[in-house]
Every structure is written in C-alpha cells, then in structure tokens.
Amino acid sequence: MLTRTPERTLTDQLAERFAERIRARLLPAGARLPSVRECARQQGVSPHTVVAAYDKLLAQGLVHAQRQRGFFVRDLGQKTPSAVENKAHPAINSGIAAGSLQGAMGAAGSRINATALIRGMFHQPSAHPQPGAGVLPMAWLQEARFLPAAVRRVAASGALDQGSFSYGEPMGDAGLRAALARRLAQLQIAAAPEQIITTMGATQALDIVSRALLKAGDPVLVEEPGWSVEFARLEALGMRVLPVPRGPDGPDLAVMARLCELHAPRLFVSVSVLHNPTGYSLSPASAHRILQLAQQHDFFIAEDDTYGHIAPEHATRLSALDGLQRTIYVSGFAKILAPNWRIGYLAAPAQLVERLLDTKLLSTLTTPSLLEKALALCIEQGQLRRHGERIRQRLAQARARSVQLALGADCRFAAEPAGMFGWVDTGVDTDVLAQRMLDAGYLIAPGSLFHATREPRTLMRINFGTAQDAHFWKALRAFR
Structure with missing residues (x-):
C-alpha cells in the first residue's frame, strides 16, 4: 500500500x-x-x-x-x-x-500484446516466484553443472581462438548439426546435417522461415490462443495473420479448411507438442488432415517444437509424418538449458536450405561456434538427455502441486494440465487482475496476451515450475 x-x-x-x-x-x-x-x-x-x-x-x-x-x-x-x-x-x-x-x-493489434509479454519476461516485480514467467526456475537450470565444464573443455582445445577470430561456418557448427541430426532421428524425423541450420534461438529460426518464404501481404495461418510474439512478428513483416482456434487435438480443421479456400495461405505456424499456452498435443488424425490441406492448398508448415525436450518422444510431430517435405522443423534449448545461450535450429526440405541460409546470413552472418561446440559435447555425452529427464520429473511434481493450489483458489483449468504451462480460468478479467497482482509483487500472464486482438478474458497462463507459491494463490483468491 x-x-x-x-x-x-x-x-x-x-x-x-x-x-x-x-x-x-x-x-x-x-x-x-x-x-x-x-x-x-x-x-x-x-x-x-x-x-x-x-x-x-x-x-x-x-x-x-x-x-x-x-x-x-x-x-x-x-x-x-x-x-x-x-x-x-x-x-x-x-x-x-x-x-x-x-x-x-477496438481492434488493437497483436504487437501490443507481444510487447507486454516480452517486457514482462524481463520484469521482476519482487523476489517472489513469478507464475507468469516463460522460463523454468533458475535453480532447476543451474543443475546443469556440465555446461561450464563443456565450455572450458572446448576453449582449452583451441576452439576459443578459432571461434573468436573467424566467422565460423555459415550453417552452424558441423559437429552440432551432426548431433542434432541424430537427435531428430530419435524423433523419427529424417534430416541430414546438410538440412540443418543453427540460429540465435528458436525465435530467429521462425523469423528466418517467414522472411525467406513470405512477402508482404501474404496470408499466414496461426493457432489461437498462441504465442503473441509470433503474431506480432508476422504483422510487423506485413503479413495477414489468420487465427485458427486451437483445441485438444489440434487446430479447428473446419475453420482451417475454410480459411485455406478463402485466402490461399502461404504458411501455417504450429506448436504440435505441448502447445503454449494450453499444453495440448496434436493427434495423429489431425496431423494427417493438416498435411492433406498443405498439399491441397500448396503451403508450408513451420512446426515449432520448443518444448520437445520435456515432451514424450512418441508425441505426434508433423515433420515426422511428412518427412520434411512441406514441414520445417524448429526447436531450441532456451527452455531446457540456458536461455541466454540463444542456440536454436531449423531442419528444412533440401530445396529450401539455400534460401533459408541466405536469409540467416543477411540477418546475423553466423552464430557463436564456441557455444555450439560446447552444446554438441553435452549432447554427445548424454548429459543433455539426463538433464531433460530430471527436468521432466521435477516438472511433473510441480504441476501436481500447482494444480492442487489452483483448484483450492477456486480456479479451474480450461485445458488438461500438461507440460510446462497451465491454462487457468479465474472467472474474472485477468487484465484487471494482473494489475492488482502486481501490487502484491506477482507477475501473471493474462489470457488476452495470447490472442491476436486484446479483449478482456478470464484466462491466464501459469508456469507450473513457478506457480507453487501458496502465498500467490492466496493473494489471487483475495483479489478475485
């Protein structure tokens, strides 16, 4: 006060x-x-x-x-x-x-939503755990003690001088791309190292895809609710964003088919597994129909698998079913490992690789080879896999506790709790609730941030890893 x-x-x-x-x-x-x-x-x-x-x-x-x-x-x-x-x-x-x-x-654009979401990522209103955060707790990530050791080992090998005084490989470190190809094979995605390009995080990978394949005015299908940063990025490039409602099995196929007939989209951006913010994962039947629509209406699919490290390997992925014909697979390591390393990658159809590489070179030239070599070492030695298993176990425990606390605060889940995020219905306007929670030192992510237009909504996204604070739920219940 x-x-x-x-x-x-x-x-x-x-x-x-x-x-x-x-x-x-x-x-x-x-x-x-x-x-x-x-x-x-x-x-x-x-x-x-x-x-x-x-x-x-x-x-x-x-x-x-x-x-x-x-x-x-x-x-x-x-x-x-x-x-x-x-x-x-x-x-x-x-x-x-x-x-x-x-x-x-009125019809406020998604750039406003995205700015609020991104600024919130860097804003720490108090020392409390922040349920609106987009990353796992720092203490969880710091358990990856192998990261500093990998950097020291790579630096001692002479790679520090080599990586510091030359631009490196345009497509990214060859060792990392080979390790990623083996990782993708475990997901039943056949991609040669020559089809993989490293990027400054998954966000840049998505940006490269849209800049390489689209021109101003092109219609693009996106899932709603979804990541408003992607909505805003596409709008900033002059694209026409076409929201498709996302359900438990995938996008609303009837709406998607109708939009395809009316607008002839050039790209569909999708989070197949552990969708943000709902936690939904794509069903095989929906995936099959989406690929049919892509073939019928001649558009590509950018599949964002940012949360793949905490998802079951057997989960349905469009890129596995399609064999990287019309799909471009995108992922990164910020969520599971080191947010500030900014290492991501894309795996693309062979005929698109040169076009995508040219776009990367125009934006960032190359990516930091020292960190890429260190990451390759962590993957090859199985350290990343074991770290991912520990994170999944901790997340399952945190999810169970967070769900219990949310229900005890008279909230309900609009989607079955899964993965890293929960889609919670508070019953009140969460834009207003967010301001009251800031007074108490808590940052929440209102549901309006995940839609193409900012309208009052009763939903909010919580991070299960940071939503275990009973004081937060007590404050939220009081403000409701």
Whole structure:
C-alpha cells in the first residue's frame, strides 16, 4: 500500500507506480486505468489523490482521457496528445472513470500484446516466484553443472581462438548439426546435417522461415490462443495473420479448411507438442488432415517444437509424418538449458536450405561456434538427455502441486494440465487482475496476451515450475 512520507506525496507515489508500469509495457497501450473510485478503494487513498495522480499522467503524455469512458494508456510510439485533447475532461472533474475496455481497444493489434509479454519476461516485480514467467526456475537450470565444464573443455582445445577470430561456418557448427541430426532421428524425423541450420534461438529460426518464404501481404495461418510474439512478428513483416482456434487435438480443421479456400495461405505456424499456452498435443488424425490441406492448398508448415525436450518422444510431430517435405522443423534449448545461450535450429526440405541460409546470413552472418561446440559435447555425452529427464520429473511434481493450489483458489483449468504451462480460468478479467497482482509483487500472464486482438478474458497462463507459491494463490483468491 502507498505510505505518505515527507519526501513523496501519495499523489506522486501513485502516479509513479502507474508511470513505471506504462513505460515497462506492463500496462500496454489501450489498457484502461481503474476508475477513480475503484483506484481509490484499491490503493487506500482518497478520490482526490487519484484524480491528481491521473492528471500527472495526462501531463506526461502517458494516458489520454475519453469522454464518459475513462483513462487509457497511450501508445508511446504515437505523438503526444495536445493539451486540448486532455484538458478539463469530465471524468477528471467528476472523479469517475467508467467504460468498456473492449470498446477502447477496438481492434488493437497483436504487437501490443507481444510487447507486454516480452517486457514482462524481463520484469521482476519482487523476489517472489513469478507464475507468469516463460522460463523454468533458475535453480532447476543451474543443475546443469556440465555446461561450464563443456565450455572450458572446448576453449582449452583451441576452439576459443578459432571461434573468436573467424566467422565460423555459415550453417552452424558441423559437429552440432551432426548431433542434432541424430537427435531428430530419435524423433523419427529424417534430416541430414546438410538440412540443418543453427540460429540465435528458436525465435530467429521462425523469423528466418517467414522472411525467406513470405512477402508482404501474404496470408499466414496461426493457432489461437498462441504465442503473441509470433503474431506480432508476422504483422510487423506485413503479413495477414489468420487465427485458427486451437483445441485438444489440434487446430479447428473446419475453420482451417475454410480459411485455406478463402485466402490461399502461404504458411501455417504450429506448436504440435505441448502447445503454449494450453499444453495440448496434436493427434495423429489431425496431423494427417493438416498435411492433406498443405498439399491441397500448396503451403508450408513451420512446426515449432520448443518444448520437445520435456515432451514424450512418441508425441505426434508433423515433420515426422511428412518427412520434411512441406514441414520445417524448429526447436531450441532456451527452455531446457540456458536461455541466454540463444542456440536454436531449423531442419528444412533440401530445396529450401539455400534460401533459408541466405536469409540467416543477411540477418546475423553466423552464430557463436564456441557455444555450439560446447552444446554438441553435452549432447554427445548424454548429459543433455539426463538433464531433460530430471527436468521432466521435477516438472511433473510441480504441476501436481500447482494444480492442487489452483483448484483450492477456486480456479479451474480450461485445458488438461500438461507440460510446462497451465491454462487457468479465474472467472474474472485477468487484465484487471494482473494489475492488482502486481501490487502484491506477482507477475501473471493474462489470457488476452495470447490472442491476436486484446479483449478482456478470464484466462491466464501459469508456469507450473513457478506457480507453487501458496502465498500467490492466496493473494489471487483475495483479489478475485
């Protein structure tokens, strides 16, 4: 709660709290601030204090007022509104800001959602475990003691000088690509080392695919809910994003078929196994039909298997069924190993490799060979496999406890709990809930972040590895 001090008034403290969240994108563009009366109740201050704080935010160009609707966060990329737009707004004079978030947002694009999601990844509001985080607990990842040893061993071999003073191999370290080819064979995906290109994480691999295969205006199928960073990236490249509802067995095939007939998409981006945020995995029947549609309508499929290291090897993967004919397999090691190493890769049809490699070279030239050689060593010695097994065991235990706590907080799961993330229905608007939880020092991921348009939703994504804090669920239940 805000506390009056000789140095800082309550008005200044409240204005600074909102300003910090707006600049960090934790309050994204278009979000509505609480009404004056509601904010006063939440923060334990007078309505006059809230009015004065909102007036400061208006003067700083961080929010704008809409008649009879309330105060809304400005898009900081746009010009500052004029004084005429902000002066003497009835909501300020009356001390009441009412209205509909959906009406204010309209058709807000997914770039806003993605910015909020990414900024949240780097924001630590307190020392508490953060259920909205996108990575596993640091303590779990630090159990991979073999990583520093592998780096030292590679550096001692003379690879440090060689890797530091030359650009390295354009496609990536040959040893790592050979190790990845053997790893893919275990997943029944036949890919020669010559079909594999290393990247700066799975995110760059997806970016390379879209830049190489698409041009501005091309329609692209995406799953919804889904990773809003991908929605935003495609929109930023000028693509037309076509959301397809994602269910337990895969995308809604009827909707997908209809979109194919109407728009002739060039690409479908899919998370087949342990989908983010639902945890769903693709069924064989759905996979077969998707490949039929790809053949019939002549589009490629980018299969994002980011969570493959914590998934069963027998899970259905489009790339295994298709034999890398129309599929491009994408994965990385950030989730399971070392987020800051930024090592990812793609495996592609032979006829696309040169085009994809040219795109990689135009963006980053090559990738860091020292870390790639160290990772290859960890894979070859079986250390990565054993580490993955330990992570799966810990995640299963954490998932069981998190589910118990969520149900005890009167929440329910909109999807059967699986993998790293849970898709939880809170019963209240999670955009509003997220701001209240920030007051308590917790970062959550509202459901609106995972949709192409930002509308109020009652869902939120939790990370099972960081959602075992009983105090978090107690606070969430109280705010609900």
